[in-house]
Amino acid sequence: MDCKKAQRLFDDLARDRLAPECAVELRQHLTDCTDCRVLQQRAARLQRLLALKRYEHPAPAYFDGFLTEFHRRLLAETQPQIAWWERALEGLDGFLSAESMQVWRYAVATTLGVTMIVGLMWTGLGQSGETANDASAPNVAANAPVIVTPQISPSASVPTLAMAPSQFSGIWRVSPAADELGLAEMPERPPAVMSTELATPQYVLDRISATPVTYDVASVHF
Amino acid sequence: MNLTGKIKPLSTSRTTSARVPRPATPVEHQIDLQLQDDETLVAHTQKGDARAFDVLIGRYKERLYATIYHMTANHEDADDLVQDTFIKAYKSIDSFRGHSSFYTWVYRIAVNRTINFLKRRKNRNQYSLDDLDSSIQTDPDLIEMMSHVTPRREVGLTELQEKLNEALQKLSEPHRAVVTMHDIQGMTHADIAKVLKCSEGTVRSRLFYARQQLQGLLSDYL
Numbered sequence: 001m002d003c004k005k006a007q008r009l010f011d012d013l014a015r016d017r018l019a020p021e022c023a024v025e026l027r028q029h030l031t032d033c034t035d036c037r038v039l040q041q042r043a044a045r046l047q048r049l050l051a052l053k054r055y056e057h058p059a060p061a062y063f064d065g066f067l068t069e070f071h072r073r074l075l076a077e078t079q080p081q082i083a084w085w086e087r088a089l090e091g092l093d094g095f096l097s098a099e100s101m102q103v104w105r106y107a108v109a110t111t112l113g114v115t116m117i118v119g120l121m122w123t124g125l126g127q128s129g130e131t132a133n134d135a136s137a138p139n140v141a142a143n144a145p146v147i148v149t150p151q152i153s154p155s156a157s158v159p160t161l162a163m164a165p166s167q168f169s170g171i172w173r174v175s176p177a178a179d180e181l182g183l184a185e186m187p188e189r190p191p192a193v194m195s196t197e198l199a200t201p202q203y204v205l206d207r208i209s210a211t212p213v214t215y216d217v218a219s220v221h222f
Numbered sequence: 223m224n225l226t227g228k229i230k231p232l233s234t235s236r237t238t239s240a241r242v243p244r245p246a247t248p249v250e251h252q253i254d255l256q257l258q259d260d261e262t263l264v265a266h267t268q269k270g271d272a273r274a275f276d277v278l279i280g281r282y283k284e285r286l287y288a289t290i291y292h293m294t295a296n297h298e299d300a301d302d303l304v305q306d307t308f309i310k311a312y313k314s315i316d317s318f319r320g321h322s323s324f325y326t327w328v329y330r331i332a333v334n335r336t337i338n339f340l341k342r343r344k345n346r347n348q349y350s351l352d353d354l355d356s357s358i359q360t361d362p363d364l365i366e367m368m369s370h371v372t373p374r375r376e377v378g379l380t381e382l383q384e385k386l387n388e389a390l391q392k393l394s395e396p397h398r399a400v401v402t403m404h405d406i407q408g409m410t411h412a413d414i415a416k417v418l419k420c421s422e423g424t425v426r427s428r429l430f431y432a433r434q435q436l437q438g439l440l441s442d443y444l
Contacts, residue, residue, distance in 0.1 A: 008426055011404070011411070042437055045444045048363040050405040050436075053292055053386055055358035056351065062301075066283055067276055073305055074312065 001029045003036050010040050014047065260324040267315050275315070279308055282325060285407070286332050292402040293336050293395075295387040296350040303339060307332040322416060329417045333403075337395045349387060354379055382443070389439040397432035400425055 006029045012018045013026055030037045097105075255263065255277045266274035286307060291300035311328045318327055358364055358379065390398055396418075403409045403417065404425075411422045411429075418425070437444060 007430070011426075011429070017410075042444055043433060046433055046437055046440065047405050048366075049386065049440060049443055050401065052358065052361065052364060052382070053406050054288075055355040055361070056291070056353070056383065057355050058287070058291075058297060058352050063283060063287075067279060070279060070305055070308055074309055077309060 001025050003033060006036050007039060010043050014044060261320060264318060264324050275312055282328060289402055289407055290332055290336050291352065292406050293398055295391055296348060297352055298350055303336055307335055326416050333399050333417055337399060340395045351383060351387060354383060389436055392439060393432050393435060397428050400428040401432045404429055
């Protein structure tokens with residue numbers, strides 16, 4: 001038996017898986033060949049060392065819940081996936097319908113409602129502020145920053161979108177920051193512009209001097 | 223209860239009109255299943271009996287866990303991979319034709335998934351080692367190894383465990399799989415070749431090179 005063949009059979013010799021005559025031949029070779037004998041001894045020690053890993057075990061109760069976990073994972077994999085917003089709604093629904101939330105859910109709903117109303121009012125106020133800003137804008141250079149703060153006089157009501165731009169005079173004033181920029185000393189809006197805005201509305205038909213249309217049958221020619 | 227351990231075909235209850243057999247309770251059915259061989263359990267699973275698969279899980283979960291754990295050196299990863307293996311096996315049980323044993327088939331799934339996982343996890347080795355069984359203290363191989371300790375080799379059991387796992391993690395995945403199955407799990411070359419779908423010569427060759435590498439890495443303990 002040559003060394004290469006002998007080294008291939010070390011495992012089988014260690015586990016008694018060799019035919020008797022083959023085992024005798026291999027043992028004879030190991031007696032005669034020092035290199036193979038050293039290799040065989042080192043391989044056997046390594047196998048004994050690796051076999052110590054069999055003593056590594058998980059915690060005793062680890063396998064108790066194994067089957068339950070398997071079914072849980074299998075169910076999670078086979079059931080259809082739901083969208084994130086559906087999960088969020090379910091979570092909110094579960095949160096509000098919980099026993100401890102029976103009292104609080106009205107408070108939460110009221111708070112949400114009040115928040116929504118205040119938000120809407122705040123948005124409306126912001127838009128009216130922008131309108132007032134536009135009304136005072138013509139006197140200012142196109143790109144100049146204008147800072148306008150509302151100043152509500154005791155007699156004036158809160159500015160609304162229904163008010164004419166001229167009605168904002170006395171309600172809005174230029175802020176101190178704008179004063180620093182010299183914006184407050186800029187020339188006032190020309191009166192003509194103001195009078196145009198306040199003049200009686202003109203309609204197209206008012207300027208037509210032709211004879212009024214008649215619907216008299218006699219004037220109709222076929 | 224069926225004392226012979228054989229499950230009667232479903233058609234029996236339909237053909238007998240005078241003596242209708244009492245339907246087996248879940249507990250009795252479970253006991254019946256425990257007595258069946260793997261092929262019968264697979265056939266039951268393929269017909270839709272999930273409890274038959276539960277019995278198969280009970281038979282092989284510990285061995286599969288041990289193999290995957292020794293390859294990953296991480297308890298949590300091993301836990302996930304064993305569960306994944308059984309879920310994959312359950313989902314594709316219809317494709318199992320019985321050309322190999324169920325154990326070889328499920329083992330192949332486990333090893334392939336673990337090798338793929340380890341390739342993805344490359345360079346992210348995080349050990350989460352299981353506890354050592356206290357019976358290791360009486361292991362003759364360990365006692366023999368400890369009797370030869372020199373000042374250089376003085377080592378605690380925990381340190382030895384860590385060194386063994388570190389050395390194994392330095393092998394390539396296919397080499398680690400072969401060493402785990404042969405030297406730790408005690409499988410034969412032929413069984414390993416079936417699991418890995420390669421020749422016995424390839425298994426022996428991988429073992430040879432893996433051991434050479436391990437002998438260099440663990441020279442202090444040999």
